[in-house]
Amino acid sequence: MKLDPAYHLYRWSARRMLIPPLVLALFFLGCLLVRGVPLSRDFRGGTLIQVRGMENYPQLGEVGGIVENLLGGKAEVKLTSYGGLHGLDIETDNLDLPQGVRENLRLSLAQELGVSENQVTVYNMGSVLTSLSKSQARNALAVAPILMALVIFLNFRSLKTSGSILGSVWLNVFDALGCMALAGVNLSMGSMAGLLMLLGYSDDTNTLLVTAVEKGVGGTPRERAATAMRTGLMVNGTTFLTLLFVNLLTTSTLVDELTFPLLVGMVFDVVNTWFLNAALALGKKERREIPVAL
């Protein structure tokens, strides 16, 4: 028996097709409400620990482990040098450490690294966003959906069609955010870039579907949707493969955070495009075609 990924497009009613994406969205709404998306250092700041004047430097991974044990949470260790001596810059997610904890951290780290406590300094590190950047970010994030809606509307000149595409595209982002909450992936500059890129990728498949159903020629709308779905799966498949290799083979937090929402978003895109948006597009087309059929 041959497995047909577009089986539901032939056999299911439009209403039935709505169920999987809505169940998924409800599940991730729950995840978001219960767990919330943790914010990264980019957005809320953290702590910078500087160790200076070391003649030799230890394994960076070990130092990261020591700090993670002392403070909990992730620690990123960078090696520095000046005037023939070495230093360490350790960045952690911990925010506004009380004076006692800071002192304890200095003493423990100095002891572990075999340096004097005067060589260890602890700073509260602010976010990369200044208040001006925050207001710019708010403006950009407010304008982007409007521009995107305009682009999609100009492409289809129909409020309903553009609305269904936008709904499906944003639902991908919503599901990806829910999945980040579930997996405990930080909302950082990297993951935000991934979420924004997801918008473009999702639009790809949704436009493919709607163009096939509404403007395609030959066959029934469901057959055209099924053909478009095969193309769409291929498109998602190649993208998924690239993202998967980049995510698995590189050891960078930033790249992990960038690719995670894209990877999971590609999966949700299949559900939201080929079930939710397909249901809406086919429902609309079939309602329009019923009187003709009668």
Add this chain to the structure above:
Amino acid sequence: MMLVALLSVASVWRPWAEVNERTRSTLGWASEFTRGLNFGVDIVGGSRILLSLQASHLAFQFSPSELPGAYEEVVGILENGLHTRVLPLDAKGEALKEGLPYDPSTGVARVEVGVRATEGLLNLVENLVGDRAHLLRENVTNEVCTQTRNEVIEILKNRVDPLGTRGAVLKALGGNLILYEVPALTPQEAEVLLGKQGRLEVWLENEPLLYGEHILRVDPPRASLQERNAAELPFRLTDEGASRFREGAAGKANYPTVVYIDRPTDAVLLVQDELLSSLPVLEYDDYSHLFRAKGFPEEGGGYYLQVPAAVTPGDALSLEARSFLEEENRTKFRILLVGNFSEKVLEELPPSYSVENVPHPGDAETWIREACGCKSVITISPSLAQELLLGKEVKDLVITVSRASGEEAMREARTLRTILSQRLPVGVSVEGESMLEARLGTTFLKQLLWAALLSFLGVLALIFFRYRRPIITLAVMGTMILELVITLGVISVLPYSLDLAELAGVVLVIGTGVDAQIIITDELMRGGVREVRAVGGLRDRVRRAFRVIWGSSLTTLVAMIALATLGFGEMRGFALVTILGVLLSVLLTRPLYARMVNAILGRGEVKG
């Protein structure tokens, strides 16, 4: 297209260019073939500089019955006495947004001043304020409010990385510290990028009249019509600035207004006394320890250069100079040398000072003016003085810059414009600097190369199994490679710094660019050649495929423009690389691929 690809290879490789030493030591042989690319901090390392903002928070106890008069008086005294901006703060130490600048019940007021708090400064403040208020020493801190810190970060970001492509990062570190990180540069090079502070002051009658915050905008410079070898830099004042100027300059015909940029408020000049005989306009006033312009204010003279100075022979430090320097050490930390001094003089200087040479610009008078940060002296014309007296508000003023040649004057005026447009509200000094080693370096590049190679093979397999036509597979993969080469080529001619996010962006753009090829191929091959002919032909199908591609590309572009406009961090580079990749693919490689497939199908190579 092949020519563009070849040019791209040449631009990335650049065999004629020097290899960046830092890149060579990190990337090894790979650096020889990527001379045109600039790599980011995580790949080749860079510099980390700890910047300290010269500002402090002072708290005063007023007698509640004397408020608000005493408060306003003290603010005026501090502005004039410390020659700095005084920013009212709320109880949490943040810039006051609304309400009274003091607590009317307790009489406590907090302000931020653009000077570091030292014992000397606190004594000076107490002397200046007298019994108008009591300085609460226990509440004095060396810190800046969020507003000032953010202003400084934004301005420095605009200076060092205006396009956000260099990969520079600036972060607040609490208190008055800022962390500044920039890839592939030594700390010295990174410091040069920070540039001058750009603190503007305009003085009239030896009192500060206007500060940088009173400037609304600075216009492009122009050659002066009144003076040879001079350039004029017009600037516009804010409403408050115009009103201060009117109050200060009304009726002061021919009075000089002295314009300073980065007047060294923490320094004392040490001037070689042999230079004094060659000064045409300036003279040294040994009572006030300041240089003074000869003449009277009504004749455009009589102004003092507001940096204390000691004069001594070039071969020995005089007793007077030494005692003056020791006295000034309460509030000053640097000695600026104007003249040629022997080793003996340098050894005799009080050790608590740091000593800097002021570059010799040509003549002694300019040397002293430059050391004081004095950029120009403008006299108020009689007509302007009269207009101001009659209550007219003048907003447009001009700084005249004179140099040895007109060209030099214009160059200096342009630099001044940049500095004034990006002026800092408080002083910034370097607290510590270090080289940041490449955290991931070649490891990350190798990982990325493996990821790219496996993606390439994976996509190749998927395409082949889907279409089962080697020539189509070849066309798709060939277009992918072409896209990669051209994208890197274009990046190499732009001031982009490729760090982790940007490199991942390149791989993602290329890896996902194949989507468009699949859409074109599927659209063209759907139903076979017979159906192609029946339903509008190849051209209509290509048009339909491009409609989908353009739609999604425009959405990606809008999303990435939003990300680039967010204006911070390393993701701006990622967004710009993605925008570039999408534009290149939609405008260059997609049409090429469509033509290739068109040609293949036209020859009947592909059967339905």
